[in-house]
Amino acid sequence: MDLSFEGKTALVTGAASGMGLATAEAFAEAGAAVALVDLNEGAARKIADRMVAAGHKAIAIGCDVTDEAQVKKMVEQTVTAFGRLDTAFNNAGVQSLAVETADSTSEEFDRVNAINLKSVWLCMKYELLQMRKQGSGAIVNNSSIGGLIGIPGRAIYHAAKHGVIGLTKSAALEYAARGIRINAICPGAIDTPMVAAMIAKEPETMKDITKEQPIGRLGKPEEVASAVLWLCSPGAGFVIGHALAVDGGYTAR
Numbered sequence: 001m002d003l004s005f006e007g008k009t010a011l012v013t014g015a016a017s018g019m020g021l022a023t024a025e026a027f028a029e030a031g032a033a034v035a036l037v038d039l040n041e042g043a044a045r046k047i048a049d050r051m052v053a054a055g056h057k058a059i060a061i062g063c064d065v066t067d068e069a070q071v072k073k074m075v076e077q078t079v080t081a082f083g084r085l086d087t088a089f090n091n092a093g094v095q096s097l098a099v100e101t102a103d104s105t106s107e108e109f110d111r112v113n114a115i116n117l118k119s120v121w122l123c124m125k126y127e128l129l130q131m132r133k134q135g136s137g138a139i140v141n142n143s144s145i146g147g148l149i150g151i152p153g154r155a156i157y158h159a160a161k162h163g164v165i166g167l168t169k170s171a172a173l174e175y176a177a178r179g180i181r182i183n184a185i186c187p188g189a190i191d192t193p194m195v196a197a198m199i200a201k202e203p204e205t206m207k208d209i210t211k212e213q214p215i216g217r218l219g220k221p222e223e224v225a226s227a228v229l230w231l232c233s234p235g236a237g238f239v240i241g242h243a244l245a246v247d248g249g250y251t252a253r
């Protein structure tokens with residue numbers, strides 16, 4: 001199976017931490033030139049510098065993925081730097097504290113849906129403008145098990161993550177016959193700074209997090225990265241509009 005990305009360009013949003021970082025590193029290791037996109041430009045730059053020092057091709061781009069002008073510029077910067085765009089992992093996102101729906105606020109609904117849903121649409125829009133010109137490309141959007149099931153207290157987050165799968169499937173059908181494949185991944189609980197923050201902020205809700213996973217442990221960011229690389233590889237050439245659970249068995253129950 002060909003998992004080489006030699007000569008390819010990969011764009012990763014939320015690349016300064018967690019799954020985005022692991023995926024950017026995996027793309028670089030596999031030979032891709034990588035654009036590390038993050039709100040935290042300083043952290044992305046340090047990682048890109050480290051990659052370049054290790055002999056990889058990488059640039060850091062500071063970008064708020066909720067801002068259309070910044071997203072447009074970020075995709076243009078990637079294409080200017082590397083000449084094309086072959087794969088994109090639209091991954092940047094935030095959590096939302098557990099709250100009963102009756103107590104949730106419209107400010108939190110707007111914040112979470114802007115960062116976790118609208119940003120995926122915006123990033124796809126500008127990535128697809130480039131991929132459509134090329135007649136090739138592969139996009140993976142980071143949804144969640146929250147895109148497949150409900151969990152009490154998480155309605156706003158889950159609404160956004162269900163939305164990511166709707167965007168993925170509809171766009172995938174538009175481009176299926178034009179050389180561009182679009183899929184989603186649905187991670188379960190993964191050991192990232194996001195989950196560490198949830199455990200710190202919501203110790204009661206999160207106390208059984210490991211026990212709740214059928215596999216008996218949290219997932220590793222690298223286990224998500226390898227699924228993303230496979231979805232972007234020629235080996236997944238017939239996989240279109242799929243929402244792939246990478247969840248240690250969580251949604252198999």
Ligand SMILES: NC(=O)c1ccc[n+]([C@@H]2O[C@H](COP(=O)([O-])OP(=O)(O)OC[C@H]3O[C@@H](n4cnc5c(N)ncnc54)[C@H](O)[C@@H]3O)[C@@H](O)[C@H]2O)c1
Nearest residue numbers: 014016017018019039064065092093144187189190192194
């Ligand atoms: N960790 C989990 O268990 C889990 C499970 C399922 C899905 N997810 C999803 O996976 C994605 C990555 O999560 P993670 O756990 O690696 O998180 P993380 O907090 O470790 O990393 C998220 C990154 O996104 C960046 N970011 C946040 N808002 C941004 C914005 N507006 N513009 C640009 N960058 C922004 C942050 O700076 C950070 O570097 C998110 O979409 C999250 O919802 C996480």
